[in-house]
Amino acid sequence: MRKSRLVLAPAVMLAAAALVLSGCAAAEEETTTDAGSTTDSTEEVAETYEVYALLPQGSDQAYGTFYVPAMEAAAAELGINLTITNSQYDGDKQASECEIAVAAKPDGIILWPAVGDSVRPCLEAAAAAGIPVTVTNSDLFDADKALSFGYSGPDTYGQGVSSAEIMCELVGDTPVNIIQLNGAPGNATAIDRDNGFTDTVAANCPNVTILQEESTDWTKATAQQVASEMITAQGIDNIGGIYAADDSIAAGAIAALEARGVVAADYFITSIGNTFLGNPLVIAGSLDGTVFQSSSWDGDNATRLMYAVLTGEIAAGEREVRFMPSVKVTAGNASDADVAPEW
Amino acid sequence: MTNQTVIKVGSTATGFWGKFRSVLARRTEGRAVVLFAIIATFVTVSQPLVFTAYQVTLGRIALIGLVALGLTAVILMGELDLSVASTLAVSGVIAVTVANQTNMAIGVLAALAAGVVVSLINAFFVAIVGINSFIATLGMLFALRGMAFVISDEAPVKLQNTDLGIAFGQPLLGPLTPRILIFFLIFIAIQIFVSRVKAGREFLAVGGNRQAAYDAGIPVKRRIFTGFIISGVVAAIAGIINAVERTSADPTSGSTVLLASFAAAIIGGNYLKGGKGSIIGTLIGAASLGMLQVALTISGVQIPIQEIFIGGILLIAVITDPSSLRAVWGSLSTTFQGIKNSLAK
Incomplete structure (x- = not known):
C-alpha cells in the first residue's frame, strides 16, 4: 500500500502541478497581452x-x-x-x-x-x-x-554544379575515372551538393565516370581514411580524379593520395568551401578548384x-x-x- | 529498566522522525531532490518561462527521460546499455519505412519487434556468453547505427502521412501531448514493476551482489534478459515517438540522447555499479536536467557553457554520494595524519 502511494504520489503531484501551472499560464497570457499593447504604443520610441x-x-x-x-x-x-x-x-x-x-x-x-x-x-x-x-x-x-518568409545562404545545389563545372573544364574530352567523397549522410547540404555535382557531370562531361562514392563526417581525418579505402578498392592506377564535398574532405583525400607516394597535382581534384585549409592547397596546386563560401x-x-x-x-x-x-x-x-x- | 529502554527505542523507530530517518536511510533520491530544489529555485528566479510554458518543459523532460527510464532497469542490475541511442534511431527508421509501405500500426509493431530483438541479442551476449555489457552494447551501438543508415539509404525517411505526425505533436489531454502522456505511463509501469513485482524487485538484488542473488535462487540470467528488454523496448518507443512527431526518421537521431540519459540516471542517485537506485530518482534527474536545459536555451547560453553547467551538476551528484564523501574524508584524514606524524618526527 505504501509503495502504491509512492508510485501514485509523483503522478498526483504532476497533475496538481499541471493544474496550478495552467493557472499561471493563463495569467501569463493575460500579462503578455497587456505587455504587448504597451510595446505597440512605445514601438516608435525604441524599435x-x-x-x-x-x-x-x-x-x-x-x-x-x-x-x-x-x-x-x-x-x-x-x-x-x-x-x-x-x-x-x-x-x-x-x-x-x-x-x-x-x-x-x-x-x-x-x-x-x-x-x-x-x-x-x-x-x-x-x-x-x-x-x-x-x-x-x-x-x-x-x-x-x-x-x-525567405531563405538566405549558399545555393548548395549550385555549389555542386560549380565544382563539377571546374572538373569538366579541367578534364576536357579525356575519359577520366573519379571517386566522390560526400558530406555527412542525410545532411541536406551534402545531398544538394551531391546532386548538383552528379547532375552537371552527367550533362556536361559524361566522359567523367564516378567509380565509387562514399559519405564522410565532413572531417579531414575521416575523409583521409575513407579515401584511402576507396583508393585500395578501385586501384590507384584506375583513378584520375576526386570530387570532395568540402575542403576538409579534399585535404583528407589529398593526404590519402600522397600517402600512396603519388603527386596530388597529377589528379583532377575539386571541392567546395575555399577555407583556410583549402585555399593554400589551391595555391600550391594540389587542389584544382573550389567554390567560395563566406560564413x-x-x-x-x-x-x-x-x-x-x-x-x-x-x-x-x-x-x-x-x-x-x-x-x-x-x-x-x-x-x-x-x-x-x-x- | 531494560523494558523502558526497549520501549524508548521502539517509540523512536515508529514515530514520525524515526520513520522519516528510516526512509531517508533507505532511499537514494535525497541528493536528487536537493539538486532539483536548487535548480527549480534558480530557474524560477532566472527564467520563469520554464514554468509558464510548462508543456514545453515537460516535453523536454520526456525527451531526455524516456530513454533514461528504460536504461535505469539495466543500471539497477549493474549493467550498461550503450545501444539505446542507436536502437532509438533504427526503430524510428523501421517504423516510418514500414508505415509508408503499409500502415502506422504495422510500422509501430515492426519497430517494437526490432527493439525486442536488439535487447535479446544484447542480453544473450551479456548473460549467456558473459561479455561485459559495456563492450557488448558498444558493438551493438555501432552495428545498429550502420543498419539505420542502410535501411534509410543514408537519408532521413519522410513520413508520408504528415498530417498524422503533426496531429501526434498536438496536446491530447489538456496541455499534455502524447509524448508526455506515454512518458508518464511508462514511468508508472516501470516503477510498479520494479517496486511491486517480485521479478522487478530482484533487479536490485542482482545488482547488489550477483553471487548472493544466485545463491538465493534468483534466476539472474532471466532478470538480465528482462532488464535489457525493458531498456530496448523503451528506446524503441522513444524512436517511434521522435520519428512520428518530427514527421521523419533521421538515421543520425539520438546523438545527444545517450549521455543525457546516463546523466539523468546518475543525477537521480542510481549507482552505475548496480544495487542502489530507483526509477523515481531517474524521473527527478530527468526533470532537473530538462528544466536546466530549457532555462539555458531560453537564456541563449551556448552549448559549451551548458555542458559546464550539466557537468558541474553531475560532479556534485557524484561527489555528494555518502560513500564518496566517506572515501574523501578517509583519504584526507590519512594524508593529514601522515603530515602530522612527519612533523612530529
Whole structure:
C-alpha cells in the first residue's frame, strides 16, 4: 500500500502541478497581452526585436565560429536581440528548441535546419503562433517553403554544379575515372551538393565516370581514411580524379593520395568551401578548384533577411531568396583579396 | 529498566522522525531532490518561462527521460546499455519505412519487434556468453547505427502521412501531448514493476551482489534478459515517438540522447555499479536536467557553457554520494595524519 502511494504520489503531484501551472499560464497570457499593447504604443520610441536563431552549430565548429559573430554584429546594428541555440545537428533537440522558441513568443525565428525533413512541425507551430520564420544556410524542401518568409545562404545545389563545372573544364574530352567523397549522410547540404555535382557531370562531361562514392563526417581525418579505402578498392592506377564535398574532405583525400607516394597535382581534384585549409592547397596546386563560401556573409544576411521581414519589407507570401555568390576559386584567382578565406 | 529502554527505542523507530530517518536511510533520491530544489529555485528566479510554458518543459523532460527510464532497469542490475541511442534511431527508421509501405500500426509493431530483438541479442551476449555489457552494447551501438543508415539509404525517411505526425505533436489531454502522456505511463509501469513485482524487485538484488542473488535462487540470467528488454523496448518507443512527431526518421537521431540519459540516471542517485537506485530518482534527474536545459536555451547560453553547467551538476551528484564523501574524508584524514606524524618526527 505504501509503495502504491509512492508510485501514485509523483503522478498526483504532476497533475496538481499541471493544474496550478495552467493557472499561471493563463495569467501569463493575460500579462503578455497587456505587455504587448504597451510595446505597440512605445514601438516608435525604441524599435528592438526579439529573435530566436535556431542553429545546428556554433562555436563548436569552424563555420559557426565565424558565422555567429557576423550574425550578432548585424543584430546589434539593427536593434535585434538575438537568442541563439545550437542543436549539434540533432533534429529532435532542435525540435525541442523550436517549441521553447515558440513558447517565448519572439518577433521572429531564424531557422537553420539540422535535419531538413524534420522541421515541418516547427514551421507549423510558428505559423500557428503568428511568428515569422526565415531560413538560413540550408533551405527547406519545396513542400515546406510556403511556411517561411525567405531563405538566405549558399545555393548548395549550385555549389555542386560549380565544382563539377571546374572538373569538366579541367578534364576536357579525356575519359577520366573519379571517386566522390560526400558530406555527412542525410545532411541536406551534402545531398544538394551531391546532386548538383552528379547532375552537371552527367550533362556536361559524361566522359567523367564516378567509380565509387562514399559519405564522410565532413572531417579531414575521416575523409583521409575513407579515401584511402576507396583508393585500395578501385586501384590507384584506375583513378584520375576526386570530387570532395568540402575542403576538409579534399585535404583528407589529398593526404590519402600522397600517402600512396603519388603527386596530388597529377589528379583532377575539386571541392567546395575555399577555407583556410583549402585555399593554400589551391595555391600550391594540389587542389584544382573550389567554390567560395563566406560564413560571415551567411551569418550577416540571416539577420538582415529577418530584419526585412520584421520591418515589413517582405510581406507574408512573398518568399525572398538571397543566394550567396558561388565564386569559383582556382589557381588563377586564389590569392585575390575578394576570395580570401574566412573559416 | 531494560523494558523502558526497549520501549524508548521502539517509540523512536515508529514515530514520525524515526520513520522519516528510516526512509531517508533507505532511499537514494535525497541528493536528487536537493539538486532539483536548487535548480527549480534558480530557474524560477532566472527564467520563469520554464514554468509558464510548462508543456514545453515537460516535453523536454520526456525527451531526455524516456530513454533514461528504460536504461535505469539495466543500471539497477549493474549493467550498461550503450545501444539505446542507436536502437532509438533504427526503430524510428523501421517504423516510418514500414508505415509508408503499409500502415502506422504495422510500422509501430515492426519497430517494437526490432527493439525486442536488439535487447535479446544484447542480453544473450551479456548473460549467456558473459561479455561485459559495456563492450557488448558498444558493438551493438555501432552495428545498429550502420543498419539505420542502410535501411534509410543514408537519408532521413519522410513520413508520408504528415498530417498524422503533426496531429501526434498536438496536446491530447489538456496541455499534455502524447509524448508526455506515454512518458508518464511508462514511468508508472516501470516503477510498479520494479517496486511491486517480485521479478522487478530482484533487479536490485542482482545488482547488489550477483553471487548472493544466485545463491538465493534468483534466476539472474532471466532478470538480465528482462532488464535489457525493458531498456530496448523503451528506446524503441522513444524512436517511434521522435520519428512520428518530427514527421521523419533521421538515421543520425539520438546523438545527444545517450549521455543525457546516463546523466539523468546518475543525477537521480542510481549507482552505475548496480544495487542502489530507483526509477523515481531517474524521473527527478530527468526533470532537473530538462528544466536546466530549457532555462539555458531560453537564456541563449551556448552549448559549451551548458555542458559546464550539466557537468558541474553531475560532479556534485557524484561527489555528494555518502560513500564518496566517506572515501574523501578517509583519504584526507590519512594524508593529514601522515603530515602530522612527519612533523612530529
